[in-house]
Amino acid sequence: MLNPAQKQANRQGWRIAFAAGLASYVDSGAIVGTGTALVILQGTIGLDPAQVGQLSALLTVAIAAGALIGGRLGDKFGRRRVFLTTLSLYFLAAVVLMFVPSVGVLYAGLAVLGLAAGADLPVSMAMVAESAPEDKRGKMVTFSHMLWMAGILGVIVISIFFGNAGLLGAQIIYGHLAAVALIAVALRWGIPESKAWAESVSAPVDEDRVDLLSLRTLFTPKLIAPMIATGLFYALVNINANTNGQFSTYLYVNIAGVDVATASMLSLGVLLLSVAGLFVMMRVVDTSNRHRAFVIAAVVALVAIAIPLVFGVTALTLTIMGVVGALAGAIAGEPMYKIWSQELFPTAHRSTAQGITIAFARLVAAAVALFTPLVIAAGPALLFLFLLGTSAAAFIIGIFWIFRLRTFLRHDGGVEVPSPARSAA
Incomplete structure (x- = not known):
C-alpha cells in the first residue's frame, strides 16, 4: 500500500x-x-x-x-x-x-x-x-x-x-x-528542474563529480566503455528498425507487389500490434526478469528477420516479420537502449553521453539508407542477410558487454543501476 x-x-x-x-x-x-x-x-x-x-x-x-x-x-x-x-x-x-x-x-x-x-x-x-x-x-x-x-x-x-x-x-x-x-x-x-541535476552541480568535486566545463570525464575508462557499448548497440540495432521504417512500403510495393494503400494499412496493423511488446517491456524492465526477457526477445527478433530471407519477400512474410520483429524489438531494441543510457552514466554527463550515442546512431542510419535501394535492387536476400548480421552483433554487445558493465557502475545521486533484486541487467 x-x-x-x-x-x-x-x-x-x-x-x-x-x-x-x-x-x-x-x-x-x-x-x-x-x-x-x-x-x-x-x-x-x-x-x-x-x-x-x-x-x-x-x-x-x-x-x-x-x-x-x-x-x-x-x-x-x-x-x-x-x-x-x-x-x-x-x-x-x-x-x-x-x-x-x-x-x-x-x-x-x-x-x-x-x-x-x-x-x-x-x-x-x-x-x-x-x-x-x-x-x-x-x-x-x-x-x-x-x-x-x-x-x-x-x-x-x-x-x-x-x-x-x-x-x-x-x-x-x-x-x-x-x-x-x-x-x-x-x-x-x-x-521544476531535475533535482538530481541540481544536486550534481552543487556537489563537492570528487572522482564521480563531472567537470561541467569539459568533456574529459566522459573519456575516462569508467565512462568510455559504456558510451561505446551503448552507442554501438543502438547504432546496430537501429539499422533494422530504421530500414523497416523507411523502406517497408518500398519493399511491399516494389518487391511484394502490393499497392501503396494496402502497404499503409498493413504497416498500421503492425504498429498497433507492436504496442503489446511495450506493455511486456514495462512489466519486466524493473524486475529480475529483464536479462532473461532481453535474451528471448533477441532470439525472436533474429527469427523474424530470417522469415523473408528463408521464405521469400511477399506481403505475408513482410507482415509476419514486422509483427514479430516489433514485439521483440520493444524489449531488445531502442527502449532498452534508453534504459541503459540512464543507468550507466552519472547525472552531470548523462545527457551529453546520450546525445553523442543518438547522433552516432542516426548518422549510421542515414549512411545505410543511402545504399539500401541499391542493395534491394541487387537482391532482397542481401538486405536481410545484412540486417541479420547487424542485429546479431547488437544483441551480442548487449548480452556479453552491457550486461556486465552494471557490476562496477554505480554513480552519484542520480540514476543508479538497479540491484539484482529488481533487475538482472
Missing part, C-alpha cells in the same frame, strides 16, 4: 514522463511526417527526386547534430531550460513548414526542425529518468517509446484521410506537430 508521499511521487513522475516524453512523439512525427509530406510536395511545389533525397538526409543529419549539441547543453545549463527552448524552436519550425512558401524555406525549416527535435531527445529522456520513482524508472522511460510510436500513428492516420489532399495534407501533418509541440511546452512550463 502506497503512502500519500509515494502516491504524489508517482503522479509527478508520470506527469513528467508524459510532458518530457513527448520529445519522442515529435521526433518520430518529424521523420515519418516529412517522409509523407515530401511525397505530397513533389506535385505541389515541384520537388524533384534529388531534392527529396537531400531533404530527407538533411533532416536525419540535423537530428544527429541536434542530439550532440542538446545533450551537452542539457548537462551544462540544466534539463528544464534546454527542453523548453528546444521544443519552442521546434514549434516555430513546424509552423513555418506548415505554410511551405518555397523550396528554400523547406530546406531551412527542416534543418531547424531536425536540430530542435534532436536536441530535445537526450535532455528529455534524462529528465524522465531523474524524476521517476526508483521502482518505476524503467516503466516511465519505456513509456516514452510508446509516445514515439504514437507519433508514427498520428502521421499514418492523417495520411490515410488527407494523403491525397495535396498541399493541405502536408500542412495538416506539420500543423499537428506544431500543436503537439505547443501542448508539450505548456505542460513542461510547470515542471
Whole structure:
C-alpha cells in the first residue's frame, strides 16, 4: 500500500514522463511526417527526386547534430531550460513548414526542425529518468517509446484521410506537430528542474563529480566503455528498425507487389500490434526478469528477420516479420537502449553521453539508407542477410558487454543501476 508521499511521487513522475516524453512523439512525427509530406510536395511545389533525397538526409543529419549539441547543453545549463527552448524552436519550425512558401524555406525549416527535435531527445529522456520513482524508472522511460510510436500513428492516420489532399495534407501533418509541440511546452512550463541535476552541480568535486566545463570525464575508462557499448548497440540495432521504417512500403510495393494503400494499412496493423511488446517491456524492465526477457526477445527478433530471407519477400512474410520483429524489438531494441543510457552514466554527463550515442546512431542510419535501394535492387536476400548480421552483433554487445558493465557502475545521486533484486541487467 502506497503512502500519500509515494502516491504524489508517482503522479509527478508520470506527469513528467508524459510532458518530457513527448520529445519522442515529435521526433518520430518529424521523420515519418516529412517522409509523407515530401511525397505530397513533389506535385505541389515541384520537388524533384534529388531534392527529396537531400531533404530527407538533411533532416536525419540535423537530428544527429541536434542530439550532440542538446545533450551537452542539457548537462551544462540544466534539463528544464534546454527542453523548453528546444521544443519552442521546434514549434516555430513546424509552423513555418506548415505554410511551405518555397523550396528554400523547406530546406531551412527542416534543418531547424531536425536540430530542435534532436536536441530535445537526450535532455528529455534524462529528465524522465531523474524524476521517476526508483521502482518505476524503467516503466516511465519505456513509456516514452510508446509516445514515439504514437507519433508514427498520428502521421499514418492523417495520411490515410488527407494523403491525397495535396498541399493541405502536408500542412495538416506539420500543423499537428506544431500543436503537439505547443501542448508539450505548456505542460513542461510547470515542471521544476531535475533535482538530481541540481544536486550534481552543487556537489563537492570528487572522482564521480563531472567537470561541467569539459568533456574529459566522459573519456575516462569508467565512462568510455559504456558510451561505446551503448552507442554501438543502438547504432546496430537501429539499422533494422530504421530500414523497416523507411523502406517497408518500398519493399511491399516494389518487391511484394502490393499497392501503396494496402502497404499503409498493413504497416498500421503492425504498429498497433507492436504496442503489446511495450506493455511486456514495462512489466519486466524493473524486475529480475529483464536479462532473461532481453535474451528471448533477441532470439525472436533474429527469427523474424530470417522469415523473408528463408521464405521469400511477399506481403505475408513482410507482415509476419514486422509483427514479430516489433514485439521483440520493444524489449531488445531502442527502449532498452534508453534504459541503459540512464543507468550507466552519472547525472552531470548523462545527457551529453546520450546525445553523442543518438547522433552516432542516426548518422549510421542515414549512411545505410543511402545504399539500401541499391542493395534491394541487387537482391532482397542481401538486405536481410545484412540486417541479420547487424542485429546479431547488437544483441551480442548487449548480452556479453552491457550486461556486465552494471557490476562496477554505480554513480552519484542520480540514476543508479538497479540491484539484482529488481533487475538482472
